[in-house]
Amino acid sequence: MDGAMVFAMALEVGAAALVTWLTWRAASGSLPRNSLAGVRTSITLSSEAAWRIGHRAALRPTIISGIATVSWCTVCLGVAPLRTPVAVLVAAGLLVGGALLSIPAAHHAVRRSSPES
Template identity: 75%
Template structure:
């Protein structure tokens, strides 16, 4: 069971790193609008400008939630009592919460930018 928990927590770390990296790439313009990766909502997909503005705004909450997820997972891997399914769920909850917050922040930034135009 211990090995399975370490594996699951390591997968969470990989997911957090991947999500943060993709958001960073979209925010700096090196990941164009696509149907596979990034914040893909009707609003963010409406234009290239909306894609970049949204991801630029989403980067901060994504980095924060990714950092929290990685830190929690590393502590959980290091401390045997925390190698438990609940630790995996906490990590997943942190990552999903950050993603949902990122979407909200992205939409708000895009709306604010469209009002300024």
């Protein structure tokens, strides 16, 4: 069971790194609007400008949740009694929580930047 938990924590770390990297790429303009990666809502997909603006705003909660996820996983990997399924669920919750917080941040930034708002 210990090996499975180490593997699951490593997957969480990889997922946190991937989500953060993709959000950064979208915020910098090197990841164009697409149907696979990023904050894909009708608001952020409405234009390339909305895509970048939304992802710039989403970057902060994404980075914070990524750091929290990687930190939690690192602690769990270093402390054997914490290598449990519950710890993996906590890591997933941290990462998903950041994603859920990034959506309203992106929407607010796009709406704020829109001249017709």
